Amino acid sequence: MLPMIKKSLHCILLLLAFGASALLFSAHAxxxxxxxxxxxxxxxxxxxxxxxxxxxxxxxxxxxxxxxxxxxxxxxxxxxxxxxxxxxxxxxxxxxxxxxxxxxxxxxxxxxxxxxxxxxxxxxGAVAYYLYKLDNSPVEYDGKTIKNATMAIGANLGYSIAGDIRKMGLAVEEVKSTDSNLKKLQLARIAAFAGQDIDTDALIEAHAYARIVKLPIPMASKDxxxxxxxxxxxxxxxxxxxxxxxxxxxxxxxxxxxxxxxx
The missing domain is CATH 3.40.190.10 (Periplasmic binding protein-like II)
Structure with a gap:
């Protein structure tokens, strides 16, 4: 009988200790x-x-x-x-x-x-930006400057790459999403799109944007x-x-x- 009582008291003490620890954790959480x-x-x-x-x-x-x-x-x-x-x-x-x-x-x-x-x-994390254009477009990127852009460059609204492009002296049109920019590019409503390759590449493949090509030199790699x-x-x-x-x-x-x- 005594061992059972001791065992029960031990369990109660453990529960009380756990409860106290939980309360202490909650107080600091x-x-x-x-x-x-x-x-x-x-x-x-x-x-x-x-x-x-x-x-x-x-x-x-x-x-x-x-x-x-x-x-x-x-x-x-x-x-x-x-x-x-x-x-x-x-x-x-x-x-x-x-x-x-x-x-x-x-x-x-x-x-x-x-x-x-x-x-x-x-x-x-870290993500790289690349320039995307139509396959028959003369737009080029040499690692420093975007050349032969006769219309604005597309970028996602609020993304820092838009400021980088403006520093080149080029116009930028910002819209909410990568998919919206790719649709505009497909319709030749922008000269090119500066996008993060990790989602842009996936969308091009998923939606079969066959005419859109990715230029080989990254525009920026950012933390x-x-x-x-x-x-x-x-x-x-x-x-x-x-x-x-x-x-x-x-x-x-x-x-x-x-x-x-x-x-």
Missing amino acids: QEIHIAYADEELPPFAMGNGPEQPHPPGIYVDLINRVAHELGITVKFQRQPTKRGQIMLKNGSVDALFSLSYAQERLELGQYPMKNGKPDGSRRI YFLVFSNQFMAQHADMAEKFWTRLGEVRDGMTKTLAVQYR
Whole structure:
């Protein structure tokens, strides 16, 4: 009888200890709201529209992994690119992915920095931009300048490549999605399209845009980041730093493993 009583008391103490630990965890746990684009960027963000599909994409998986390790609950919401940036700026969301670094974007939020520069070791990923044109178009790109463009160059709304093209002295037309830009290019309504190859190549193949060709020289290869709002950083800078650091530690290994699942 005595051993049974001891065993019961031991179980009760374990339950009490677990309960206390759970309460302590809850007291320190935080909930953060993270926005990302409502246009797919496979395999990093899957699906179009406001709903998050399953599987959601490598970037979402990475963030969930780090958040779980740090005891953070993440609430995701999908928004059009430009709207998401506005929400980050006004603090309606705590963070936004994925943004490349640009000086003018520092008003939106804060990046992981090192010696006054964005810390690429703590990026969420990297993407290359290429120029796409019609097969009979004279448009060329020599690694520095776009030549023979008699109309505007297409770009996705809110993407940093648009600013790079404007610095070349060329007109840019921005629309919401990669698919919309490819349709405009197919109809010869723009001279070329500057897009991220990871989703542009997939859409060209999926929709049989047979006349659209990809120029061989990349326009840019950019690191992309999880950017925290200035409002969030004012109160939780330590948490953001830990999040960025752990993201950098797990990124490459997880991305390599997950890429196989998303093929």
